[in-house]
Amino acid sequence: MKDYPKDLKVVYRNFLIHPQIATAPAQAGCAAFKQGKFHQMYELLFEKGYDANRDFSPGNIDKIAGEVGLDMGKYKADMNGDCPKVIRDDMQLMQGFGVSGTPAFFINGRYLSGGGPVERFKPLIEEELQKANERVGKEGVTASNYYDKWVLEKGKKKM
Numbered sequence: 001m002k003d004y005p006k007d008l009k010v011v012y013r014n015f016l017i018h019p020q021i022a023t024a025p026a027q028a029g030c031a032a033f034k035q036g037k038f039h040q041m042y043e044l045l046f047e048k049g050y051d052a053n054r055d056f057s058p059g060n061i062d063k064i065a066g067e068v069g070l071d072m073g074k075y076k077a078d079m080n081g082d083c084p085k086v087i088r089d090d091m092q093l094m095q096g097f098g099v100s101g102t103p104a105f106f107i108n109g110r111y112l113s114g115g116g117p118v119e120r121f122k123p124l125i126e127e128e129l130q131k132a133n134e135r136v137g138k139e140g141v142t143a144s145n146y147y148d149k150w151v152l153e154k155g156k157k158k159m
Contacts, residue, residue, distance in 0.1 A: 003118070007129055009147075012038070014090035015102050021056060023087065025049060028061050030083035031075045032068060040068045108132070108147070109155040 001008055014030075016022040025045050032041030044064045049056050065075050094104070098111065105112040105121070108128040112121065132150070135141050141149050 003122070004125060004129075007132075008125065013094055014087050015094045015099055015104065016087070016091060017102055021054065024058065024061055025056050026087050027079050027083040028065060028075075030086045031078035032065065032070060034078050034082075035070050035074060037068050037070060041065065041070075044068060109151045 001010065012029075014026045016026060028045065029038055029041050032038050041064070044067060045056075045061070048064050048067075049060060052060075062072070066072060097106070101113065103113075103115045107121070107124045108131075110124060110128070112124060132143075132146050135150060136143050136146060
């Protein structure tokens with residue numbers, strides 16, 4: 001994000017490797033997202049959940065949600081309302097794209113499995129930026145509609 005502040009957009013989707021452990025934190029992340037506090041929740045779930053002996057007990061997750069400053073009534077409603085479906089839909093979507101583990105990344109539709117240093121991502125980002133820059137201004141493609149026209153419309157829908 002630091003190297004490409006105007007060109008890179010990060011979208012998170014849920015893919016649970018260990019659903020018995022990860023479902024509640026994923027739903028909490030969803031509930032926090034609905035209140036505009038996903039990143040704060042994400043950070044604290046790792047710091048005070050995962051790093052704290054993987055304590056994803058309901059009490060600890062609720063405590064973390066309170067520390068993030070969530071409206072707890074809305075949080076609880078979302079945890080039991082829309083968020084379970086969001087997680088299931090994300091799982092189905094990612095499986096349809098062939099994801100079988102985490103972390104997994106798509107850079108303009110190109111799949112990159114596993115994490116690693118930023119240098120691992122840069123060549124792919126540079127290639128995709130070059131393609132985008134060459135296509136913008138042609139055939140009604142603008143910077144704002146590039147992703148929709150070249151990645152979503154022309155890309156694979158399923159693996």
